[in-house]
Amino acid sequence: MSEFTMPSLGADMDVGKLVQWKVKVGDRVTRGQVIAAVETSKAVLDVEVFEDGVVEALYVGEGTEVDVGTPLARIGDGSGKGRPGPETPSPGTTKPATEPGETIGAHARPEKASKEDRPLPSQPVSAGSVPADNGGHAAERILASPAARRRAREAGVDLSGIRGSGPDRAVVLRDLQGTTPGRRPAPAGGGFDREQMRATIAAAMTRSKREIPHYYLATMVDLHAAEAWLADYNQHQPPEKRLLLAALFMKATAMALARYPELNGHYGEAGFAAAPQVNLGMAVHLRGGGLVAPAISDTDKLSLPELMQRFQDLVRRARGGGLRLSEITGGTATLTALGDRGVDTVYGVIYPPQVAMIGIGRARRRPLAVGDGVAVRLAVDLTLAADHRVCDGHLGALFLNEIEQRLQQPEAL
Amino acid sequence: MSASGKPRMSREHALRLLRDMLRARRFEERCVELYTQEKIRGFLHVCIGEEAVGAGVMFNLTEDEAVVATYREHGHALLKGISMERVMAEMYGKVSGCAMGRGGSMHLFDADTRFFGGNAIVGGGIPMAVGLALADKMQGRTRATVCFFGEGAASEGVFYESLNLAALWQLPVVFICENNHYAMGTPLDVEHARGEVYHKSEAIGVPSERVDGMSVVQVEAAARNALDAARSGKGPRLIECDTYRFRAHSMFDPQLYRDPAEVEAWKEKDPIVRLADWMAQTGLIQEGEREALEKEITEEIDKAVQFAENADWEPPETLHDYVSLPLPSPLAPPPAPESEPSQTSMREAFNRGLQEALEHDERVFLMGEDIGRYGGCYAVTRDLFAEFGADRVRDTPLAENGFTGAGLGAALGGMRPIVEIMTVNFSLLAMDQIVNTAAALLHMSGGQFNVPVVIRMATGAGRQVAAQHSHSLENWYTHVPGLRVLAPATVEDARYMLWAALQDPNPVLIFEHVMLYNHTAELTPQPQGVDIEKAAIRRTGTDITLITYGGSLYKALEAAEQLAAEGIEAEVVDLRVLRPLDTDTLVESVARSHRAVIVDEGWKTGGLAGEVMAILNERAFWELDAPLARVCSEEVPVPYPRHLEQLVLPRVEQIVEAARRTLGEKP
């Protein structure tokens, strides 16, 4: 007894329509006899049986389309006549792609091509259903080469403030290396992405606190001499050329750094490397939240007026989004001043890979012991956060003292 | 046949013929059944009705005589001696099949019995048979090669090309045309203005005859004579067997083109019935013998089905096995490198490579159009004819597909042919043999048949020979797995790559740019860094990588000089192996320079430059500091006038300009 199934009559045949039975139940058939006609996508074909026997049942009526392999009739010795048909020979039965118990794996039978009844989406996806703000995003997209993006990601740098010099003004690697001098400032309004900046700061500060064993020192500096010198100097200058105390702090710090190279440089994979020059970074608070610490190269070599001018330019560009990457990544130590925010003392978090952060608090008048008496003097809290892997408190103390000494001789700055 | 016209033959002889035909018949009947059950898939062409041809011819073959057949070859394969189990497993697509299951019904192969396959390109096997016979003749063997094909194939150009070669060179090959009156659904009188195929072959110069292909006895007798002639150096023969297939062309064929009455009429001449009846009449078969024979065959088939059912599928991990065989490692150095450094042109360098190969490997011979007496259309083979003679510097007729196919056949037969095709444009006429056969054979045969042929051709424009002689179509071949594609561009590569290519067990294509033939440079005595696997860095630089090959190499080098004057240091990478591409060298260079311009004389669309860009995008994206750029030929057929031709081809200033753009603003 066997099932006579819808035969495969070509590599491209998946279904066939039984158009005619040429036998009826009870007929005797012989091997090779044509017992039915089947219509495929190409033609009507005669189909033959491959055994001798008696037609015991016809499962599928004429005009029915079924998949290849679906039982059509039972051929037996005649004893099973009238027995019911197989379980589910209904029209259009879809055979499972694999037999039960079979796994689709290395040695399983290659799955036969089966048409999947995957419903079509009820509506075509039209261009109009694409999110409308896509175009807007494209316009704001920063052009940067893949290599520049990777470098920026590794360095934790925000590309938005960087002016590109590559094809189509894309930011390319050399823009991140600061090897292209004399670039025009970025277009006004080139702001920054607040979330991105937060993420950048978070990454840098987390790394700092995770990796760098900070030690902290503080000292109070009497600013009497500095204040007097400054008042005298500014008296002869037009407003735009007047100096601020900040310039003195910067210069004094930079000179001290030049003297104590253990605090001026980068701590990298191979340990600490002192920098050949002093590029003092200045923490600049950005409107709208955010912080950058662009550096002024060779800070210790600039005159006070030059320094003042560079500082003002830097703050303006930091807020306008026109910094060069060399300015962002080139700092060798950083100065943070929170005095104008009304705090007396600031203990900084080192900006990696640097190893020192110098803090300047609020300069205010306070009673100080001067000689044998008490005088009201302008004074400021000067702090140091330094990397203990590189140097010890002893050296940090010498360094802070050096700054203090220099601030006592402002005419030499 | 005896003088009375009555065949006289021994009982064993007749019984074997009957048995052979029955084995083929019953096997194929079972295949049809298995096909309806989806055990066998794809195409299935049975020869039911035509068994007398295969049985009659095969009867006389020795085991080491080669057979080349068609896609209707199950019977031929069985009768050549491949076990039914391995043939059936192949029908199933199982790894124990005679081609690892990769070929299926149309691609049965067996190295042991020298069965060179099923070939599903109508006519595709004919030149291969010619080449196998050529190899035998050149190696002094006295065996014959047999080639089966249908009368449909006798309409293909390759039939005429191949028979002409066989006749010209008097090769030991027997062509068997199975004229079954139809090519698929096209009847003989719609296929051929004159239906007698044997007249055509006779006219070409191959002694031919027609026999009743429904009589195994007549086929056998004719084949015996033809084979004897071939073996004894009398040259090729053709036998046209008048026959008929009883079943459809393939499984899916409603046979709308013929009258069932015609089929019935032919069934009256069923070769099996005919032989069996005659044996019964003459007492050659006794009571019960036929039944015993049938039973034995049924058992063999049942066993084969069982074997196939139980056999494994090829595991996916080995899918890439046998695309190519590995190169020997290390490659043997050239046997006779130059002794003195000397100024050498590319043409001379190629010539010396060929000369060295001919001198040091007796399996090597050259074949191609006008390579001998004329000296080569680009004079690359000059003087070799005089030195090595007409056998080893073999002028061929104008028959690219035919002689290239013969080259593959000769390679399969143990020779190391170096085929020259005048230009890549003309190679398109040989593309079938290169792509469908040479490149595919090893994998398709489950690793049994590698084709160690070297095919040289000129490429490129610049000589004002217009569109049909000037194109750079290398990429048509670099697309194809199984091929190695070389493009030597220095005198050293021109001189020494050939010796390495001859050691490659796979087909190798060598592209020689026409503008480089006169390029002259100092050729060092010892090969320095010549190989056929790696790209070569021809100039180092850190700012940008110029990637190129062949005729564009010197343009890229000149562009690099100009860029250097502007302070831009360009690295120039000469691909030189176009397939398989040395991607590591490309990626490493671009990882250093972060920028690349690809220079390719081919057209841009679908070209090699695009492929290189895609590879860099896949493997070096995060290294890229600028969009990749390419300089290709203008997308027009190359025109004749010089100013227009030059306009079409990549120019130095375009390369410089592309590099500048890639670099952005001047630093």
Ligand SMILES: Cc1ncc(C[n+]2csc(CCOP(=O)(O)OP(=O)(O)O)c2C)c(N)n1
């Ligand atoms: C080059 C090529 N063209 C077309 C086909 C499609 N095709 C397969 S078999 C066939 C008919 C061949 O007829 P014939 O050579 O007489 O052999 P037969 O099938 O009759 O044995 C055709 C057209 C093919 N396989 N190869």
Ligand SMILES: [Mg+2]
């Ligand atoms: Mg035919």
